[in-house]
């Protein structure tokens with residue numbers, strides 16, 4: 235694997251959990267897996283879960299309150315964070331959660347499903363039909379080795395690092411940070427092990443619209459980061475909830491991605507009347523600027539892939555050539571130099587590879603192909 239953990243420790247978690255990243259900053263324990271709520275509009279609330287340690291992205295979940303009950307969009311990555319979200323939702327309304335919409339099959343968006351099922355046994359889990367298939371097959375298969383080996387191995391490695399640091403008489407401040415991080419990673423592993431896969435029990439092919447009280451909730455499909463990407467648009471409130479079609483501040487293409495349709499989707503979204511965009515990760519935006527920057531970036535990279543291929547470069551040569559232009563592409567999103575390594579591994583390397591192959595043949599549903 236090309237992804238290395240701290241001090242060169244090789245890990246496969248990137249493949250398995252989609253989330254491995256080593257943080258330059260190490261927060262305090264209280265910040266790991268912490269849920270923060272913000273009001274987006276009347277009856278629409280965003281719940282942001284912070285990173286679970288250094289082995290798991292946090293992300294966004296949304297509650298849409300209606301006269302008939304609550305619609306949740308994504309349930310976070312773990313049962314614990316989902317419980318924290320649900321307890322906040324219960325303070326907002328005494329109506330039940332009647333729908334949970336899952337945006338795509340990556341673990342960090344539906345690991346909390348079971349919490350809503352336990353609290354509301356008749357809740358409908360709605361997602362695109364391909365998501366259901368991928369959740370039941372690929373998601374389960376990809377998570378298994380991570381849970382059985384990769385994540386426990388990583389926690390063990392962290393423990394060894396802590397012991398070594400203790401023996402070296404590292405400062406108490408540094409030791410405290412390492413202990414906090416280890417505790418967070420151990421807790422994350424425990425949470426991941428406590429997941430009972432809870433799959434959609436309602437699917438759609440093209441689109442579905444929920445009419446609940448005065449709300450109109452359009453549930454839509456795109457093929458962008460995964461084959462079954464499910465997103466939501468509230469036409470009256472002009473709120474777009476994208477799942478990982480948009481990830482801020484760095485787009486995320488790992489685990490598949492369909493560059494040409496991603497661009498077409500962003501072009502389509504750009505035409506919608508929008509007051510607020512809630513991405514899959516990162517802060518809500520109150521204009522289209524981030525969407526448009528993503529669109530410009532994707533087109534920029536795709537054009538260069540086309541040129542590279544037309545000039546006779548192989549996929550590996552094209553990748554090398556274009557990765558060298560990472561700083562130029564990162565400027566399309568106004569990223570800092572410090573963000574470029576993540577920009578390369580989360581987005582550019584995968585996007586270039588997929589875009590190149592897509593020029594030859596349509597990409598299939600298997601994210602590994």
Ligand SMILES: [Zn+2]
Nearest residue numbers: 340342478514
């Ligand atoms: Zn995600």
